[in-house]
Amino acid sequence: MRNAPKLSTLSTHPPFRRRLLLAIGAVASALLIGGTGITPAFTAPGAAPAVAVAPRTSINTSDWQTFDKSGIAFEYPADWAIVPYTCDGCEVDDPPLPENEYSAWNIVDQNGVLVANVFPNFVGDTDGNMGIYSRTDLDTAVVQGIDYEPTSLVFEHVRIDYSQGEPTVTERKAQQATLMLSSDANLATRDQNPFLVYFHPRAEVATWIQTTPEFMETGGMDKNHVSKGKAKQFMKTESYQRMKTVLLSVRASSF
Numbered sequence: 282m283r284n285a286p287k288l289s290t291l292s293t294h295p296p297f298r299r300r301l302l303l304a305i306g307a308v309a310s311a312l313l314i315g316g317t318g319i320t321p322a323f324t325a326p327g328a329a330p331a332v333a334v335a336p337r338t339s340i341n342t343s344d345w346q347t348f349d350k351s352g353i354a355f356e357y358p359a360d361w362a363i364v365p366y367t368c369d370g371c372e373v374d375d376p377p378l379p380e381n382e383y384s385a386w387n388i389v390d391q392n393g394v395l396v397a398n399v400f401p402n403f404v405g406d407t408d409g410n411m412g413i414y415s416r417t418d419l420d421t422a423v424v425q426g427i428d429y430e431p432t433s434l435v436f437e438h439v440r441i442d443y444s445q446g447e448p449t450v451t452e453r454k455a456q457q458a459t460l461m462l463s464s465d466a467n468l469a470t471r472d473q474n475p476f477l478v479y480f481h482p483r484a485e486v487a488t489w490i491q492t493t494p495e496f497m498e499t500g501g502m503d504k505n506h507v508s509k510g511k512a513k514q515f516m517k518t519e520s521y522q523r524m525k526t527v528l529l530s531v532r533a534s535s536f
Contacts, residue, residue: 357388411443413442418438443455459496
């Protein structure tokens, strides 16, 4: 029998198939600026201001493939793969769950590293996460393919303090960096507490798309000890630019 996965203490992997449906219904204040296609960085109250915006790098997408399921579509490199979601706490010999509107997917790079999660119709919460977060946005850009509400790509660096967590937690401090998509209204609610990343491609649907901690390991970093300086350097790599191009290609599609 498939066990419900648990949110890792030092991980930004989303909890899966929990029964608390995110409240849908959105607030609407446009935070976009015209012209360059870059949004101002979203910074939580009291957090450090953005450090840099990665320059746009030309990525050849002529041979890329298209993912199009459950109302979400995007392009991805030909040497990457999209596979059914697997998670912490799931039995390794469990058969895949039947595909349905809540089916989730993993993005796997050319080296077999699970680099991002895609939840077209997300159900989840922050159960068990007791961290205190200090956030800095290193890169932001408008996601042009989501018309229902203003949505942005954000590369967020966080310092996490777990000292208020369970006594069993062995590491009390962590630094992570994550590329994610979120509605601008949702981004504006970020504070020192755990944050659920989602946007609405259409009414009554919440979608979660973000990189895994292992994505930063492709740049030779310890996923739980990513300094802000190393994250900024990683933005210059082809690995970062490819993932950014993937996420900026996300768009709403028909079911």
